Amino acid sequence: MNISQQRDAARPRSRGTERSLARRAELIAIGRRLFADTSYDALSMDDIARQAHVAKGLIYYYFQSKRGYYLAIIQDSVADLVSFAASGLELPAVDRVHRTIDGYLRYAEHNQAAYRTIVSGGVGFDTEVHAIRDSVREAIIATIADGAYGRGDIAPPARMGLLAWVCGVEGATLDWIDRPELPRDTMRELLVRMLGGALRAIEDLDPAYPAPQPARRNA
Template sequence: MNGSQQSGASARSQLRRTELIATGRKLFAKTSYDALSMDDIASHAGVAKGLIYYYFKSKRGYYLAIVEDSVHELVMLAASDPGLPRTVRVQRTVEAYLRFAQENESAYRTIINGGVGFDTQVQAIRDAVREGLVLTLAQGAYGTQDMPAIARLALLGWLSSVEWLTLEWLGHQDLALEIPRDLLVRMLRHTLDTIEEFAPECPSPPPDPDWRPVTGREPAPDGPRDATGE
């Protein structure tokens, strides 16, 4: 086999692997790991079971490849549209996160809860997601990923709140996505303001005057307000 033939075979192999991951993402979006057998997966994919073993070694290897592909998409979505105003990018990041969790619920629960055996591989995926999102948030808020330790600590604290709030929301999706989105954006605003207090070199981006939460109320300005909002 010459170089051109090898390159073609490699491209076809990668395409087949990508197709299997895409099929798996659909299957596992709402179905737990234990509920699907390899025979079920092969039947849905229209391939021999041995082909899945060839590419992924095991059912667990296949599932982890699906999770890694999913979270890579999440970080890419969060980092998209770099030309948007910073406050808009932060809002888009939060919305992209929630939509990902909603559309990839099984994979999301695996990332947060450990899923298929809480081990070093799953932990590494979760750590990579957290790091990628924290850097994306810093880029959106400050225009740089270089931030002091206090800023990183605060953003990680906010992200931990995001993870568990999202899990609760997934179990009670009678709330429209816009509700947790706006709640988390408000919480992030307070986090960014607090970071500025501890690290003046990280000024909180100005609020977007055109943004309104779904409650119809404007974000609270600086300073105390009484019960009437005055």
């Protein structure tokens, strides 16, 4: 077979791969809507297939299992949040922090079931869900460290201080989506002020990491 024939033979497979990836992405998009406010246990594979208007075998073909499908959905939705946290480098540090926290709260608000799964550990002790949670934590810590100190590689006291703040944010956000008594803007400002306290505590322990002076922002 010459080169031209080899290329011709490869084209159908390429088109097939593109169609396969598009179909998989479509199923994930459907799953994100289905699981946005519905827990893992509340939907059976029959329920999912019926609401998605697809054959159940198609979901098994692409994801092998219900758990595989759910993990793919969570990974896809969290990827948006992590990308958002890592972007906005052109913004002033204080604006980037506000933007990141607001995006985090919006994600939790609009993907409540998935957020609970990520923060609470998934179905039982799920190492893959924990890895997803840890990737979100590291993205938030890196964003805050870069804004506060101009670098993401920080000493253990500074990292632990920011990690403690992130863990506090997770617990407060879980309570907030269960009892949304505060507007999102108020919740965001509360978390920003808590961050200021964490940064000052880090400075007390390690003066090499001075807390940034808060900038005056318009309401």
